[in-house]
Amino acid sequence: MTQPPSLSDRLRRGDVLAAACPSREVLRHVTGRWAVLILIVLEEGTQRFSALRRRVDGVSERMLAQTLKHLEHDGLVARVSHAVVPPHVDYTLTPLGEEAAAHVRRLADWVEANVPQIVAARG
Amino acid sequence: MTQPPSLSDRLRRGDVLAAACPSREVLRHVTGRWAVLILIVLEEGTQRFSALRRRVDGVSERMLAQTLKHLEHDGLVARVSHAVVPPHVDYTLTPLGEEAAAHVRRLADWVEANVPQIVAARG
DNA sequence: CCGCATCCTTTAAGATACTG
C-alpha cells in the first residue's frame, strides 16, 4: 500500500497514469511482448540479429527487427553494423538499456519462480 | 552481463525464453499495456471498477474488465462483488499480486524518472 | 446507474517471399 504521488512528482518526472505522457509510450516499448525477452537476452552481452532470433523462441524476423528499432530509438539498444560480406550486425545494451533490462529481468525472474504457484491456483 | 541460466534452472522454474512455457503467458499478462497501470493503482489499496477507470487514464471499460479478469485468473487480483443497487465491485491485490505490482512499479518508476533523458536522446 | 457482455471496426502481430 502506497500513497498517490504528489502533484510535483507527477509534473517533474512524467506520469504513466496520464495518457498524454510520453512515459506511456516508453513503458509500452519496454514491456512489449518481445522487448522484455530481447532485453533479457542482451543482458548476457552483445548479440547479433540471428543469435537473438534463436534465443528468443518464437519471435519472427519482422517483430525482432521492429522491436529492436523501437529500443534503439529509445536509446536502450545500440546497433553496430559491420560492413562485411556476409553482413554482420551487433546489438548491445546502452547504459540506460542495462538499467531497463535489470528491471524487466527481475520481473521475469519473479514470474519464472512463481509460475508453478500461479498455474496451480488456476485449477 | 549475466551468464545463460543452467539447464536445471530452466526446467525447475519455467523459462520465459521458451515459447511453450506457461511463464510466457503470465509475463504477457503482467506486462500488458493496461495490466501494468492497474497493478500500480491497486498497490494504493482496494479500488472499485469505476475508480480504476478514472485513475487509469485512457482505458476503456472493455479493456479494464478483460485485464482484471486475466489478473484474477492468474491469482494476482481478488474480485469482491457486493450485491447492491447500484452494483459495487471491489478489486484488491492478492499477496502474490502485491509482489508483482512492486516489480512493475519499480520499472514504471524508472521509466518516469528517465523519460526526459530518453525523449531528449531521440532528437 | 454500475459493471460488464456483445458486436463491429481498427490496429498490431505472424507467415512467407524476396533483396542489398
Next chain:
DNA sequence: CAGTATCTTAAAGGATGCGG
C-alpha cells in the same frame, strides 16, 4: 546475414445494450 515488402490472421479498441 540481416533485414524489408506483402499478405493474412489475431488481438486491441470503441460503441452500444442489458441485467442486477
